[in-house]
Amino acid sequence: MELRPYQKESMESVFEQWEEVDKTLLVLPTGCGKTIVFAKITEQCVKGGKRVLILAHRGELLEQAADKIAKTTGLGCATEKAEQSSLNTWYRIVVGSVQTLMREKRLNQFDRNYFDVIIIDEAHHCISDSYQKVLQHFSNAKVLGVTATPDRGDMKNLGSYFESLAYEYSLPKAIKEGYLCPIKAQTIPLKLDLSGVSQQAGDFKTSDIDTALDPYLYQIGDEMKKYCINRKTVVFLPLVKTSQKxxxxxxxxGFSAVEVNGGSDNRTEVLQDFDNGKYNVLCNSMLLTEGWDCPSVDCVVVLRPTKVRALYSQMVGRGTRLCEGKTELLLLDFLWHSERHELCHPAHLISESEEVANQITKNIAEAGCPVDLEEAEVKAQEDVVAQREESLAKQLKEMRNRKRKLVDPLQFEMSIQAEDLTNYVPAFGWEMGPATDKQVKTLEKLGIYPDSIDNAGKAAKILDKLDKRRMAGLTTPKQIRFLESRGFLHVGTWQFDTAKHLIDRIAANGWRIPNGIVPQEYIPQ
Structure with missing residues (x-):
């Protein structure tokens, strides 16, 4: 099987990271073939004489992994689950259930060095005690965690175990490059009150959500009739009884709807019938978040509000795969009223910045019709930059007036319009430490004032940005400081040669702005 370019890059990055660290992460959106990638990584490991454990928390994921490995590599797998044991088999790949392996009696049957490599599918679960028990037993193994796009909070949690991020492929990039279908979000003007819903294990309590949701079910059905009567829709609900109701x-x-849950005897048959078009709506109580694919799904309705981005991404991911005749995924978003501002909305799928995500959500709600998420992000970023510039104008003016030859990091971020720097939060252990002496000296040499950079991760990100800007022929921090101190705007977006030419003109004019140039209105050629 020929890997896609990003899959090949991600695979190479994992092996490169394993040269440096023992535990690394691979982040690929749902529908981008993460199982194929780790199947190929497994094949390479086996060719090198290594024994590999693929760890997951659900039977469907184990079966899917074994099936994909067999189809893409021709290699067979042993299973470590319930009464099935991998011991005394000749297979070098084991797919194992964490619920089985965590049991002390089962775990102690394995030598601590039995596995050379452990791959964790849906790695956002691996911080739990059950996973950690297994991982600590095989503490000498190289570990790869594979997950869909996590938010910064999830990444910080994962950063407490993993040592690096080997590769991340974003949802917007996957859509842009044609590997996933575009997403259109529609805000439904129906206010559902979540203010009385309590929290459990870091998310909204499902029984409380169910109570809050129940009075609105008929109204939600009426709204769905307006937007998705002719679509193939998956609905996620908090509890089985609500899903059935x-x-x-x-x-x-007037829909042709069917319900499926963990206790359904005919689950396989129902899913097959839905796939074949017998039903046009499939309701479930969080059963189909992982390990189930139906590319023809073109509408997703999330009636299980969550503040966990990984979970939200999994739900929406049921509809992002490409399919013949499918032009986009319609995502219905409801106006959940909550005193907390942590609720996931469609905007959180594409924006790491809470500020930008809130602006996207506001813009979509005001639009009153389905809005393409990528287009919404561009507009929201423009709105946020304008708002931020207005609020920071005094602060930036004060910075420009300082008797300092170096550029303040905040001015640099604003000038180059770098959302990834402005919203950066360290995740891994090394990122959280202070900037190293070498980083500080290099930043100063390149024109950045380092004192307000409070961690090594941010310093590394700025240095990487500076290196890429140099390669692309963009302005230096010193050019930014000089020209912006004289009133020119967003010098960080200019070419190096353009800025140099203007500075030379100013120098030749006795360090005064040449006649005919108004800095605030100046647009470089």
Missing amino acids: FTHILNEL
Whole structure:
């Protein structure tokens, strides 16, 4: 099987990281073939004489991994689950259930060096005690965690175990490059009150959500009839009883709806019938967040509000795969009223900045029609930059007036319009430490004032940005400081030669702005 360019890059990055660290992360959005990537990584490891454990928390994920490995590499797998044991088999790949392996009696049957490599599918679960028990037993193994796009909070949690991020492929990039379908979000003007919902294990409590949701089910059904009567829709709900009740309501409203849950005896048959078009709505109580694919799904309705971005991404990911005749995924977003501002919305799929995400959510709600998420992000970023510039104008003016030859990092970020720097939060251990002496000296040499950079991760990110800007022929920090101190705007977006030419003109004019140039209105050629 020929890997896609990003899959090949991600695979190479993992092996490069394993030269430096023992535990690394691979982040790929749902639908971008993470199972194929780790299948190929497994094949390479086996060719090198290594024994590999693929660890997951659900049977479907283990079966999917074994099936994908067999199809893409021709290699067979042993299974470590319930009564099935991998011991005394000749297979060098084991797919193992964490619930089985965490049991002390089972775990102690394995020598601590039995596995050379451990790959964790859906790695956002691996911070739990059950996973950690298994990982600590095989503490000498190289570890790869594979997950869909996590938010900064998730990444910080994962950073407490993993030592690096080997590779990240973003959802917007996957859509832009044609590997996932575009997403259009539609805000439904129906206010559902979550103010009385308590929290459990870091998210909204499902039983409380169910109570809050129940009075609105008929109204939600009516709204769905306006937007997705002719679409293939998956609905996520908090509890099985609500999922069953809502299925009944949808059928009353003219949909062909069916419900599936963990206790359904005919689950495989129902999913196959939905895939084949017998039903146009599939309701479930969080059963289909992982390990199930139906590319023809073109509408997702999330009626299980969450503040966990990884979970939200999994739900929406059921509809992002490409399919013949499918032009976009419609994502219905409801106006959940909550005293907390941590609720995931469609905007959180593409924006790491909470400020930008809130602006996207506001813009979509005001639009009153389906809005393309990529286009919404561009507009929101422009809005946020304008708002931020207005609020920071005094601060930047004060910085420009300082008797300092170096550029303040905040001015640099604003000038080059770098969202990734402005919203950076350290995740891994080394990132959280102070900037090293070498980083500080290099930053000063390149024109950045280092005192307000409070961690090594931010310093590394700025240095990487400076190196890439130099290669691209963009302005230096010193050029930015000089020209912006004289009133020119966003000098960070200019070419190096353009800035140099202007500075030379100013120098030749006795360090005064040449006639005919108004700095605030100046647009470089």
